[in-house]
Amino acid sequence: MEKSDSMWKITLPICINAIMSIGAYFVAVRLIPKLRDMFIKANLYGIDMNKKSSDKIPEALGVVTGCVFLITMFLFIPIPFSDYIFNNVNFPHNEFVELLAALLSICCMLLLGFADDVLDLRWRHKLLLPTIASLPLLMVYYVNFNSTLIIVPKPLRSWLGFSVDLWLLYYIYMGMLAVFCTNAINILAGVNGLEVGQSLVIALSITIFNAIELSGDLWKAHQFSLYFMLPYISTSLALFKHNWYPSSVFVGDTFCYLSGMTFAVVGIIGHFSKTTLLFFIPQIINFLYSVPQLFHLVPCPRHRLPKYDRETEKLNMSVAVFKKSDLNSLSRLIMGVFRTFRIVKWQEDKEGTVTCNNLTLINFVLLVAGPMREPTLTTILIIIQIVSSLLAFVIRYPLAWVFYDI
Structure with a gap:
């Protein structure tokens, strides 16, 4: 009985979140075409340089799906804590603060991404702003966890020991993760559907990873991640429908910033930041290849x-x-x-x-x-992303067992 109650406690909020996410998809998919003319009238549009036509394509429509995503999450806030509220038991303030801090960081990046689309910020600002937006998240991590130990791979344990405390370097790494995630998607872009397509593959990979790990000791962290991933996937699918070739809308830097910070948030709070980075193999390759320029x-x-x-x-x-x-x-x-x-x-x-x-x-x-x-080029790039995710799972499970005994 206790086991079934425990599973019900894990799955019920996720099921409610999934139902709300389906609703968010239908809202977003209908809202995007209705707001196209509004964006064009506000001079938020571009010309698709890869087409013969010179029609005006509304820009920064990522702000629409981003707002639907955030509204869905705001409406969902009471659900995970309803049991504590109705039964009048000790309220988990640390979990509540984690959720609010995560939403604050994502909300900040949505705002800053839209500002970038409108004001065309310089690259130094694009590096600084995600760092600032990640500070609430890092403070919550410090207060609630402050775990900066990493397990050393078996071949290196004779020199470094079983674990190493990185202390301040670990926080620097997490801050840099937020910067990398927000910009890595942005620089692998330029053809219809690519930004949303690669983000969807990453999000689905994280979701599969969370589902696998739900039966483990850190189920709460992965449950927390699924709360964000499901509505993100549904709203992104709505945007993908309109952004696929021939694109009727452009997603803008707003969507790239929103996506990157969402992935960084679940990776940091969910204690799987290194695994999150594994799903960014094509983006890492693209970054290294682009370094000279x-x-x-x-x-x-x-x-x-x-x-x-x-x-x-x-x-x-x-x-x-x-x-x-x-x-x-x-x-x-x-x-x-x-x-x-x-x-x-x-x-x-x-x-x-x-x-x-x-x-x-x-x-x-x-x-x-x-x-x-x-469309052929975009499809090939998305296939590369899928193959890379499969490689990431191989690294995370069979190879992790070889190197870490886990």
Whole structure:
């Protein structure tokens, strides 16, 4: 009887959350087309550079699904605590504060993402703002847990011992996780459906991981994560329907910021931040590949979108053109390594003018597979995300047992 009561306590709030999430999907999917003209009238629109038409496409529609997501979560707040309220037992203030702090951080990033879409903030602001937004979350983690121990892999235990206390470095890592998650999705973008598609795969991967771990000792942390993931997935599916090729709306930086902070929140509060990072393998690869341009070791154009061919209606690699003499020694070393492994297309004329593909995973796929239609490119990139998630599960379970005995 006690076991069934315990399972009911775990699953009932999740079931209610799932029902509310289904409702959120239908609200969002109908609300988005109704608000298109409002965004265009407010000059929040763009032109799809990968299409022949020059129709105005409303920008930053991620704020709509973000608001539906937050409203769903606000309405859900009493549900996990109803048993304590009606039975007048000790109220779990620490869990309540965790939920509010998580919503505060996500709400801040939704606001800052929309501000970025409207004001076009500089990159240094995009790095600073997620750090500030994660502070309430880190403070709650410090007050409620303050666990900064990490288990050392078996091959290193003879030198470092069974565990190491990272102390302040662990908080720096969690703050950097929030910065990385919010920006990593943003820089792997530029074709219809990609931002939402990759985010949905990550969210579904986290949800599957939470479902697996619900039977473990940390079931509360994974239950907490599912509270956020289910409404996030439902509202993102509504946005994906309108953002898939040919896109009728653009999601904007608002959606990327919202998504990244949501993943960081559940990873930090749920005590699986390292596992969360495993689901970002394509984003990590894209970031490492983009480093020379992101840090201006190699000239970086404002837009690194694929180049649209109007005759074939296919996408080609976009390129950066610069003088080889403008590169410093570090830039030449890095690009020399890239050229050795043949992961860039490098063309150099007699005058020393270099034509090189822009360093993004999108352009790399086009480099390997050749020109293709936009929906095909997006599908390939989402498949890469799915395969990477499967690899993440292999690392998290079979390999974790090998290295950690867990």
